[in-house]
Amino acid sequence: MCLAVPGKLLAAEEREGSRLGRVEFGGIVCEVCLDLVPEAVPGDYVIVHAGFALSRLDAEEAERTYQLLAELEQAANQTPAAAPAAPDPSGRM
Amino acid sequence: MAQFVCPVPLPAKDKILLGHGSGGSLGAELLRRVFLPAFDNAILAKLNDQAILDVQGVRLAFTTDSFVVKPLFFPGGDIGSLAVHGTVNDLAVGGATPLCLSAAFIIEEGLPIETLEKVVASLHRAAADAGIEVVTGDTKVVEKGSGDGLFINTSGIGLVPADLNLSADRAQPGDRLLLSGSIGEHGIAIIAQREGLEFESQVRSDSAPLHGLVAAMLAATPGRDSIRCMRDPTRGGLSSALNEIAAQSQVGMLLEEEKVPVREAVKGACELLGFDPFYVANEGKLVAIVEARAAEQILAAMRAHPLGRQAQVIGTVTAAPAGMVSLRTALGTMRIVDMLSGDQLPRIC
């Protein structure tokens, strides 16, 4: 339902009664309305949906999650029996 | 809880939609329903990008293409250069050396002559760079409101070596799929200019003539049979080109997602719009189906050429499921790469 993408806020300005930002998504830059995330400042990442920033991405939480998952993956590597079976393409639907 | 509700099926579609022109399955259906029955002949039935004719012992390739791009000028090119590259490439992927072009202009009343001059100059430059000339043409003007400023049709003739037979029905299980470079650039460069979707992008159209790359590939092949067919994946993207070949040859294809190059900026735009790069148009790339034992050689020749530096082996032809293109994802799971029905539309969902 909700195609929302994280992008980096490059710059912000007030225009026509709104706070608008230039947000970079992997090499393209789009104008995004920042009215719903007043705390976002250039350098932050924001999650954008339909031209609006909906949240300021919590970089610490992202890092924490990533570390946890990386540790999980390490643990899995050390347990040979944990390797999942090869996927069967003929359709387990 | 209220009764379950379901929609009635739509009555038979009786109008042409924009989607009929986007290189997907709607267009394919139009071909089957209207054009093929009318122009019933063996050459057309091959559904290659060009027709190969035997004319008194000489093999000629003949192709035509119309260009309706909006906006007329975009990063990396314009309708003029595109009109040359598109037709040169349709000849090139048939193994033909391009000889000459025709150019027919349908101009909307009110178009500034300066715009026309710019386009024509660009077209001339692109033709000269490709080593060919525009030898005949036509001009028509339509009333204001009947067109997007300018439409161009180009037709091209080329010479095909006697013993070369590139055709979409020749793919065989075990063959390798080679892609000349990263996908999605032309389509994203265009859509970045469209109203309502404006974004700054460093994505430039990849519009380029491929006959030099093709010549290098042919020179590198051990045997004339080694390259089964080639396509330039324009409207409908890589997916349409591969699905068409899979259907014509009645083979399956297995792609490796990790092997298909996509530039960061194209990825970013696709993420934002909800597009899949596999369906986005390219105008300077080709995909080749080649015999497995020749793949390394041909790949090396591609990478040695300026237009093939990022070339990759992206997959294999399989015996089954016939007509179906599958993909192994980055996670090692399998999914289908289907033919799109119409245009991709920016989505929120």
Place this chain on the structure above:
Amino acid sequence: MKYVDEYRDARLARGLVAELARKVTRPWVLMEICGGQTHTLMRYGIDELIPSQIELVHGPGCPVCVTPLEIIDKAIYLAEQPNVTLVSYGDMLRVPGSHTDLLHVKAGGGDVRVAYSPMEALKVAGALPERQIVFLGIGFETTAPANATAVWQARRQGLKNFSMLVSHVLVPPAIRMLLSSGRNRVQGFIAPGHVCTVMGYREYESLSQHFRVPIVVGGFEPVDLLEAISMLVAQLEQGRAEVENQYTRSVTRGGNLPAQKLMEEVFEVCDRKWRGIGLIPQSGLRLRAEYAAYDAEKVFELQDTTVQEPPECISAQVLQGLKKPTECAAFGKACTPERPLGAPMVSAEGACAAYYRYRRHAGAGN
């Protein structure tokens, strides 16, 4: 792309799958609510990766799929008016109404335009003062703040030629409806991460307690979904029933307060009919009376219609997770993306479209 690629990392995915395999001891039925999550599951073949004891069923989280037929018909009616420009998100253009769809109306000469953001519709209204601009404002709570902003700005700018045809739906009442059904098999839910980015997840706590089901707020990338599934399975195996948050980089318990405030200012809760499901009380949003000048229903005096639809397709059961698309007799035959019988085959996030595009292997309803 940062904060995207990491969550598509194959090694992290494998680590989670191994963890799942270790934890699961019994069959469990899980549901993801959001169409975007369905799309990811199908596109990356997550159901192939996870242990076979875990069954994933797909919920009604596709706002395109559940937009009532009456709204589509109203949008089509408006688009056919000579002085109206209808602006819509791209997803809606191919959805079949009773007789046609917006794409066909466009082909017939109607001024139908696609926008990525509702603010584009405001720009069009400013540029074309002689035309009436109507924006088709659909979506879940994720999209409501954007649509609310457009209406709020229209009023602030004093626009005289802009209105919105509103059809918003809310997720928690839908989950309540599913859980209250006697036929519910779902034992754990993945809540939609972007809806919860806006609304927070407080509303899910009472659902979780009342029905004793675990609910995990999940993101949209394969690693997010695998982690959410893992957290659900852990709860189920341990006999817990709580609300947990996997998508911590975007979701907080309270959600986005400025967004909620704006929604509260512009919209009010109402009953809403969900296509394929029926009426769910207090499950929708409509414009408040103060914004009547921007409510297309009022501006154009649209009549309320009830469209009776014979059950040609089983989208009702698919949207509630009772049947899989492949169990529909029409799937892949009478019903394809080119000729959809129902909305789940049209929308990119619809379960039927996802199955058709990614899973239509030979022999499975081809």
